[in-house]
Amino acid sequence: MVRPSVSLLPPSSEQLSGGSATLTCLLSGYSPQGAVVSWQVDGTEVTEGVLSSSEEEKSGRYSSSSTLSLSRESWMGGELYSCGVLHHDHSQTQSLHRSQCEG
Template identity: 55%
Template sequence: MVAVAGPTAPSVSLLPPSPLQLCEGSTSLLCLLSGYSPQGALVSWTVDGSEVKDGVLTSAEELKKDRYSRSSTLTLSKDLWEKGEEFVCTVSHAGVNHPVMFRKTGPTVKPTVSLLRPSPLQLSEGSASLLCLLSGYSPQGALVSWTVDGSEVKDGVLTSAEELKKDGYTRSSTLTLSKDLWEKGEEFICTVSHNNVNHPVTFRKGHCEG
């Protein structure tokens, strides 16, 4: 007999409105579903406990490498955004609900920050990049900066948008270094600024890890 694989739950993330969008007076939240099977995931939205159907646009399901994905956007009137406090995207899949919540105000939770050094394979190919990962923080608004041997570096920095997951916000930042800067540099620091507190994480080439 061939075993039939059970359902694979979706990974769900919620992207809140960007500061630029809010500045321009428009507001939309984006709910992303990925990596699930079988198809048939449904998305619903609630604002302060009441279901909202106006302004919801949900994409068709898309099959990628035996897993499905889809997205849903909730576009809010200025009035509903200003009055609303709690916005929830609920994904229903295989009889299970997966809610992800965004609150405009809430408790402050500092980010967990980790710094991943370049892999030996990458270094052997003559390139070097460091990855700074932020997770589990609230509210949004974490900023990332990089220094090499005490001097701030802006070239080669790519920082992702903030995403809201079940345990808080996440974001990542990659510093891609020239071969020359990597070879000369000794101390590489990713500093996360959140809620007026700095959270630096340091990698030193001269120190063994683990």
């Protein structure tokens, strides 16, 4: 059992200036397949605007991604954004603070 490496990427400034915001949760290097991603905003699980890719296998290791698409207003209305990953019996979370992504 190899745990996924998880990265959480904030929206780009170009996106925000265009009125939208997409957060991306990247999972890589895990085995076996079966990782499940969930999203939370300020501690509350969200399902609207979530799109998860299928798991891709390369040399016996898997990778996948999940995105959370928000309006700029919704992004500005939250502070703590979290991507939770459940890989069989192991869970881990990556979080970012919106206020630390500004500028």
